[in-house]
Amino acid sequence: MFERFTKGARATVTGAVTHAERAGSDSVTEEHLLLSLLDQEGGRAAFAVAALGLTDRRASIETALAEARRRGGLTKADTEALAGIGIDVGAIVARVEGEHGEGALAGDRRSRRRWSGHRAFTGGAKSILEKSLRIALGRRDRFIGEEHLLLALTARPGVVADVLADHGATYATVERALYGTGDQGQALAG
Numbered sequence: 001m002f003e004r005f006t007k008g009a010r011a012t013v014t015g016a017v018t019h020a021e022r023a024g025s026d027s028v029t030e031e032h033l034l035l036s037l038l039d040q041e042g043g044r045a046a047f048a049v050a051a052l053g054l055t056d057r058r059a060s061i062e063t064a065l066a067e068a069r070r071r072g073g074l075t076k077a078d079t080e081a082l083a084g085i086g087i088d089v090g091a092i093v094a095r096v097e098g099e100h101g102e103g104a105l106a107g108d109r110r111s112r113r114r115w116s117g118h119r120a121f122t123g124g125a126k127s128i129l130e131k132s133l134r135i136a137l138g139r140r141d142r143f144i145g146e147e148h149l150l151l152a153l154t155a156r157p158g159v160v161a162d163v164l165a166d167h168g169a170t171y172a173t174v175e176r177a178l179y180g181t182g183d184q185g186q187a188l189a190g
Contacts, residue, residue: 005145064166128153136148
């Protein structure tokens with residue numbers, strides 16, 4: 001599959017590994033892929049990211065991702081569902097952090113494998129790479145570009161897609177920014 005990746009897509013994947021290393025994470029996540037995409041310049045995805053105003057709101061995106069990590073990776077839908085049955089996730093987070101320190105629910109993001117520079121991709125990150133292939137094939141593209149990675153990040157339910165949607169980047173809005181219309185539509189997103 002990687003032989004189909006454009007230079008920009010390869011740079012995004014490599015950049016995601018760099019973000020994981022900087023964060024001291026044992027693995028590369030969807031979040032690292034998003035942060036790397038936000039770093040990219042001069043490609044279709046960079047154009048869409050700028051057109052949607054994500055570049056200017058990077059700090060807000062990073063804050064939203066950090067808050068989701070504090071909640072143990074729960075999405076807004078998860079938090080709302082728990083609230084619906086009387087569970088206050090904010091109170092639980094505060095109590096756990098009061099007992100175990102800030103970020104306790106974020107998990108151990110510090111690498112214990114200092115001897116190895118290898119960072120594995122999480123199942124979610126692998127799913128994004130696979131989804132980008134399906135999106136490229138659905139668009140009849142013979143390559144996988146960073147624009148396909150961006151679309152995949154909006155299409156796969158989870159924290160990253162929630163944060164993007166909260167910042168105005170849904171599958172439909174990204175598709176419009178990239179291609180001008182929503183001609184391929186949500187059929188590829190599903």
